[in-house]
Amino acid sequence: GEDVEQSLFLSVREGDSSVINCTYTDSSSTYLYWYKQEPGAGLQLLTYIFSNMDMKQDQRLTVLLNKKDKHLSLRIADTQTGDSAIYFCAELFSGNTGKLIFGQGTTLQVKP
Amino acid sequence: DTEVTQTPKHLVMGMTNKKSLKCEQHMGHRAMYWYKQKAKKPPELMFVYSYEKLSINESVPSRFSPECPNSSLLNLHLHALQPEDSALYLCASSQGLAGGINEQFFGPGTRLTVL
Numbered sequence: 001g002e003d004v005e006q007s008l009f010l011s012v013r014e015g016d017s018s019v020i021n022c023t024y025t026d027s028s029s030t031y032l033y034w035y036k037q038e039p040g041a042g043l044q045l046l047t048y049i050f051s052n053m054d055m056k057q058d059q060r061l062t063v064l065l066n067k068k069d070k071h072l073s074l075r076i077a078d079t080q081t082g083d084s085a086i087y088f089c090a091e092l093f094s095g096n097t098g099k100l101i102f103g104q105g106t107t108l109q110v111k112p
Numbered sequence: 113d114t115e116v117t118q119t120p121k122h123l124v125m126g127m128t129n130k131k132s133l134k135c136e137q138h139m140g141h142r143a144m145y146w147y148k149q150k151a152k153k154p155p156e157l158m159f160v161y162s163y164e165k166l167s168i169n170e171s172v173p174s175r176f177s178p179e180c181p182n183s184s185l186l187n188l189h190l191h192a193l194q195p196e197d198s199a200l201y202l203c204a205s206s207q208g209l210a211g212g213i214n215e216q217f218f219g220p221g222t223r224l225t226v227l
Contacts, residue, residue, distance in 0.1 A: 033215070035218075042219050042221050043155065043202065044218070045217065045218075048213060088155075092214055096209045097160065097167070097168060097209060098145065098160050098167075098168075098206060098208075098216075099157055099168065100157070102155055103154065104154055
């Protein structure tokens with residue numbers, strides 16, 4: 001079955017790098033996503049990676065994909081207090097269903 | 113316009129009420145979704161519409177009734193809900209289901225409280 005796992009909490013100091021990790025089980029996933037959710041808000045798509053890539057960089061965000069280990073990570077450089085939020089990784093379930101399987105979410109706390 | 117809008121923002125209803133949630137997008141997307149999110153949990157998929165036809169119903173109770181009147185609009189009709197249905201209801205849209213990136217863009221959600 002499909003399953004996506006994340007650690008629940010990460011605390012960093014402002015200016016440090018944050019690394020949020022995720023593991024997934026569906027080896028036929030084509031796309032993997034990172035979403036950010038601030039309190040009381042909807043989900044904001046941050047970035048995605050195609051399964052034939054192993055790295056993608058977008059300004060302060062770096063996504064690493066280890067397909068062999070089914071491990072995905074999101075690195076946020078120079079973390080700011082505005083980055084405090086819940087971060088969800090999600091995999092696109094195999095088949096043309098549009099179904100996203102989300103991890104439990106990692107709460108990122110940024111201390112000044 | 114890269115926005116998904118949802119109304120109302122907040123809704124309080126009794127167990128005997130009938131109400132509707134509305135979602136709208138003008139990005140030309142042909143797939144639209146309803147998700148339910150409980151506090152401190154990930155979104156759970158409820159329904160998927162593709163080209164205005166229901167393509168996925170994740171075994172959602174019949175007290176939730178989706179409707180897609182046209183390619184820009186998605187409704188969720190609510191009737192005889194239970195207190196445990198209180199949650200944030202999120203709408204999302206994407207270009208399609210088949211192939212491609214299928215980025216899903218989410219609305220801000222409707223916070224539903226059932227008394």
